[in-house]
Amino acid sequence: MILSKISLINFKNYDQAELEVSPFVNCFLGKNGMGKTNLLDGIYYLSTCKSFFNSVDTQNIKNEEDFFVIQGEFDSNDSRESIYCGVKRGKKKIFKKGKKEYEKLSDHIGLINTVLISPMDTNLIFEGSETRRKFIDLIISQYDKAYLQDLIHYNKVLAHRNAYLKSLQQGAKFDALSLQIWDDQLVVLGNKIYSQRREFIQEFQNEFNGIYKTLSGGNEHSHLTYKSQLEENEFAELLAESLHKEKYIGYTTKGIHKDDFVFEIQDKPLKKFGSQGQQKTFLIALKLAQFKHIESKTNSKPILLLDDIYDKLDEERIAHLMNQICEGTYGQVFITDTNTERLPAYFNQKEYECFSFEVEQGALKMN
Numbered sequence: 001m002i003l004s005k006i007s008l009i010n011f012k013n014y015d016q017a018e019l020e021v022s023p024f025v026n027c028f029l030g031k032n033g034m035g036k037t038n039l040l041d042g043i044y045y046l047s048t049c050k051s052f053f054n055s056v057d058t059q060n061i062k063n064e065e066d067f068f069v070i071q072g073e074f075d076s077n078d079s080r081e082s083i084y085c086g087v088k089r090g091k092k093k094i095f096k097k098g099k100k101e102y103e104k105l106s107d108h109i110g111l112i113n114t115v116l117i118s119p120m121d122t123n124l125i126f127e128g129s130e131t132r133r134k135f136i137d138l139i140i141s142q143y144d145k146a147y148l149q150d151l152i153h154y155n156k157v158l159a160h161r162n163a164y165l166k167s168l169q170q171g172a173k174f175d176a177l178s179l180q181i182w183d184d185q186l187v188v189l190g191n192k193i194y195s196q197r198r199e200f201i202q203e204f205q206n207e208f209n210g211i212y213k214t215l216s217g218g219n220e221h222s223h224l225t226y227k228s229q230l231e232e233n234e235f236a237e238l239l240a241e242s243l244h245k246e247k248y249i250g251y252t253t254k255g256i257h258k259d260d261f262v263f264e265i266q267d268k269p270l271k272k273f274g275s276q277g278q279q280k281t282f283l284i285a286l287k288l289a290q291f292k293h294i295e296s297k298t299n300s301k302p303i304l305l306l307d308d309i310y311d312k313l314d315e316e317r318i319a320h321l322m323n324q325i326c327e328g329t330y331g332q333v334f335i336t337d338t339n340t341e342r343l344p345a346y347f348n349q350k351e352y353e354c355f356s357f358e359v360e361q362g363a364l365k366m367n
């Protein structure tokens with residue numbers, strides 16, 4: 001899908017903005033704090049139904065206002081879709097394709113795929129395992145609807161099981177049958193998700209390794225591995241073994257909700273032993289592998305959102321990425337930069353189509 005037009009009302013620091021964009025490169029240029037990243041986030045919202053930066057929807061409403069609306073027109077070879085996202089204080093979020101509201105937001109995931117490269121990606125290294133699971137889960141969900149449904153179902157069953165364990169902790173009488181109902185479902189769903197994550201990581205690792213090698217000049221080796229308690233034992237056994245403890249603590253300690261993805265460089269944890277440059281390279285390789293993986297699974301290129309890449313990459317790597325953009329490797333691209341000249345100058349010199357927009361205090365001017 002290619003974005004052709006986007007409009008924002010009361011979204012973050014925008015009152016009202018509307019822009020027609022290029023199917024090739026679009027640059028959002030301007031000083032710090034003007035709203036460049038917010039525009040990328042608006043596009044990200046239309047893809048994932050949420051903000052990349054602020055998961056509390058209402059905090060993305062412009063200060064003092066009551067609602068925000070983001071609308072986008074998207075084109076593919078054979079269709080044109082109009083997507084609407086509306087958030088109003090105190091109301092349920094509304095997401096529409098054409099005139100029809102989605103019953104479940106998860107039905108929308110996979111229609112418009114995006115890959116965002118942002119300075120915030122360092123969270124993948126420094127935050128806990130949940131951040132890495134969410135990242136991987138979003139990649140798989142962008143091409144496999146059944147995976148996302150299984151995951152949502154797993155989390156619902158887990159919440160029920162935890163509520164039951166909590167009631168035991170607070171003195172309710174234990175009833176093995178009640179627990180069995182949740183365990184049976186958890187085991188079936190957990191095993192499915194486990195095998196899907198394993199299969200995913202096998203393919204993804206190759207894509208990641210190839211890109212990392214190119215970016216790093218092939219001198220270092222990096223590793224991306226999947227870690228799950230389900231490698232140690234059958235899921236049903238794990239649950240049975242830990243029941244005694246869980247009755248006292250009141251929540252489920254075993255399962256795929258504890259999985260992690262381990263990042264290593266030269267066989268050591270990237271978080272502690274990677275230099276800043278190595279960490280940046282690792283993260284860019286992860287994101288570009290995400291792009292490649294989704295493209296190969298869906299036969300269509302995601303929209304690439306590049307936030308502050310000059311901050312993230314050295315000149316040589318930027319030149320490499322820019323070259324790839326001009327060769328068409330990445331389809332539609334949106335890039336932010338505080339320097340208002342270097343990107344347009346680069347693409348003009350390459351004779352590659354580039355629309356540039358100057359962003360000033362939530363207002364846009366096309367150059």
Ligand SMILES: Nc1ncnc2c1ncn2[C@@H]1O[C@H](COP(=O)(O)OP(=O)(O)OP(=O)(O)O)[C@@H](O)[C@H]1O
Binds near residue numbers: 012062
């Ligand atoms: N809900 C909101 N209401 C009003 N303004 C908001 C809201 N959320 C964020 N902002 C404002 O948006 C501005 C930041 O915009 P953004 O992150 O897009 O800037 P930027 O142009 O990318 O800057 P930088 O070059 O520093 O990355 C900040 O001034 C912030 O206060």
Ligand SMILES: [Mg+2]
Binds near residue numbers: 036037038308336
């Ligand atoms: Mg920014």
